[in-house]
Amino acid sequence: MGSGQVTSSVPSGPSDFQGKRVTVAGLGVSGVPAAKVLHARGAVVTVVNDGDDARAREQAAELEALGITVRLGDGETLPEGTELIVTAPGWKPDKPLFLAAEKAGVPVWGDVELAWRLRGPDAAPWLAVTGTNGKTTTVQMLASILKAAGLRTAAVGNIGVSLLDAVLGEERYDVLAVELSSYQLHWAPSLRAHSAVVLNLAPDHLDWHGSMEAYARDKGRIYEGNKVACVYNVADKATEDLVREADVEEGCRAVGFTLGTPGPSQLGVVDGILVDRAFVENRHENAQELAEVSDVDPPAPHNIANALAAAALARAFGVPASAVRDGLRAFRPDAHRIAHVADIDGVAYVDDSKATNTHAAEASLASYEPIVWIAGGLAKGATFDELVARSAKRLRGVVLIGADRALIRDALARHAPEVPVVDLDRTDTGAMLQAVTEAKRLAQPGDTVLLAPACASMDMFTNYNQRGDVFAAAVRELGA
Template identity: 80%
Template sequence: MTEKPLEISGRRIAVAGLGVSGISAARALARLGARVTVVDGGDSDAHRARAAELAAEGIAVRLADGDTLPEGTELIVTSPGWQPQSPLFTAAAKADIPVWGDVELAWRLRGPRAAPWLAITGTNGKTTTVRMLASILDAAGLRTAAVGNVGTPIVDIVLSDEPYDVLAVELSSYQLHWAPSLRAHSAVVLNLAPDHLDWHGSMAAYVADKGRIYEGNEVACVYNTADPATEVLVREADVAEGCRAIGFTLGSPGPSEFGVVDGILVDRAFVDNRRQQARELAEVTDISPPAPHNIANALAAAALARAFGVPPQAVREGLRAFRPDAHRIAHVADVAGVSYVDDSKATNTHATEASLAAYDSIVWIAGGLAKGATFDELVLRSAERLRGAVLIGADRHLIHEALARHAPDVPVVDLDRTDTGAMTAAVHEAARLAQPGDTVLMAPACASMDMFTNYNERGDAFATAVHGLASGRAVSEQ
């Protein structure tokens, strides 16, 4: 797709959403001379405070009305998450007014010497992989940043006075939906599982939006050999001439793949003779934590980095330096021979299945808001690893029913409460079920908002309960 010259000065542009990306877009557009109006359906104290800040900068804000198209609007820039069926966008379509996301705006605002983008999407693992990639690029001595659906707003980075060599870009399905012009240097779809179907309308639409990340790729389309749907998206993409399909696997890699041989991460794609050679990149023990899904994330990050010409030593150094964000399969403590692990970020069944696969004998703490999910497949695939389960949250009965159907011998504690103190009770019940050598894994497979503000607060509650348990046992054993 040929990009039209971006003319901003004097144009009437509506920005949908008063969150971080919306504020970033509004300020950038105003600096470039646009006549900006921000619209948002909220009207809380926080909304009014943000609106006052923007008003002081000459940016109009309209609260408690996110549905009406501002008069004279020539372009809408939307924050991620605003549904395509929103009345604002329906009105825009009738008036033939284009709608861009913050990523599309950033792509259009790039200068003539803009940094290439290495792009990452997938149902799970995006943030970990993009941060791994940024760590590797940094180890190679490149000026980079992890941006997009994480970190600093991408519009701010694109307009920064300091030039970047390359950007590690995490993209959600929402952002990709509104980014038709994006053409990455190289990109990966890590995995695909049902998620956000209320927003996209169907699994097919969700997958199609994820697949946009491959369109126009210049060097490499990286896919997951364990998830054939990601390879299908590569085959269907219209890419630049010479762009290669590069697979990653937890097994021994074939030609044009990255994989694992005897505990070593290897590259059989970016070597002189990929049919007979493999280049050692790092050891599995260089990855923290070395859970299977995290090794897969590391392979994907390594593939993108190698596509950009990063040397093997930088891959090793970057992976060694990387530390995962909080609440992502994070070891909290060992108490009485039992390991306690916080994976509060596992808010859907796909992420939780990967988490459960990392351990052999588990007391599983799960539950929350199911978001329409079913749990039969998850339980079927993980039952043999479960020593017990402790269930909390509004939709815990759905998990309980799946356990009853497919793992009837697994002891289940059903905590009939949704207050925040339930986590302490859950940890104590899990400790009662666990035996030395077990892992108590809090991987809820559900969203947190029935009991907590977000998954971070849920993870903090788990960690606090575990540390309390450790202190109590230490006292009792003295």
């Protein structure tokens, strides 16, 4: 919705905002810093925000003290004279504000686009990561590898340090490991990464993008203008298709990663070793050992894929093989990502509360066998037949919680009718202890009780972090 339009009056560099009338859409983690940055560069800033609650009024007061106009409770109307909109990434493209901007020929940028435009002449190149699942882990692995190579770097973007802070702060970086969501990429028309990866593609956020095609197209923007490597998932043809469609710089290469034996221009796995046949001399005959599968924590298949993707981006930047090994060994995953909580009576309890969609849950379920699966929550428009059909043979039993659990229950009835199912008809936080208790009853020694909900958490919990914490607390109470 106007995100690709660039007119002659639009700022093209850090010093071009003087006197420009810029509307910032949305307060919050990206809107407030964007408004301050633009105001400091001489722009005439108006902030519009849908909400008018206590937090919004507090933020508005802070900005108004600087001389910034804030309009609360009306994020729909385009302020008169607007020459540019800088939006929070979550604002949907079909909002009336953006439709009015498109009609008026006003371009729309996100916080990523703003950061990209504000980079100085000696700015650090970006190694960029997107995908339906695994983005955060891959970016953190990448940053760990880059640090092991002695490079000044940070994990930034949709994680950790904000891109504006990274670009405008006093610390100088050699290279940035950048996590980008489909929302952010939608509003980033001029982004050009050194190298980038789309880890995987599965239906997600379709209510925002409107269709799977639009979602994939926005993910694919990450490859536009890549300089050295477009990294794709050999097991996910859609990611390779996006590489084929991208307009890249002369000499930029397509580099695949695979859990199998790699061909030329690929990274893969041979006899428990992560190997590189892309960034070596005579790649048709030679391979470079990078690390052992046991260096990856945890060594679940989808996490090995994340490690290979991170390694490919690092190797594209010229990092030696030893740094890949050392960086992977030093990396520790965040909480709630296939995190082992405890072993009780021979049963392992694993927290993968971060598995908030079916694609992530399928990867998690593929890591264990047999499984008592705790699932459910807010489905976000997802369907579960494919997930259940592919995972049915691994299931010892299922415990369902959350508002949309019936969707999973019906899929289980169709594709795994022999699997015992406990359907907990409650959505209070305390349901988790009952779920864990029921899971213990279903489990046998050698099994894994796996929280991989395949759903969002906000029907019962503040976020997936709280859901995972409550699960871990319930497990500890069970084992006490």
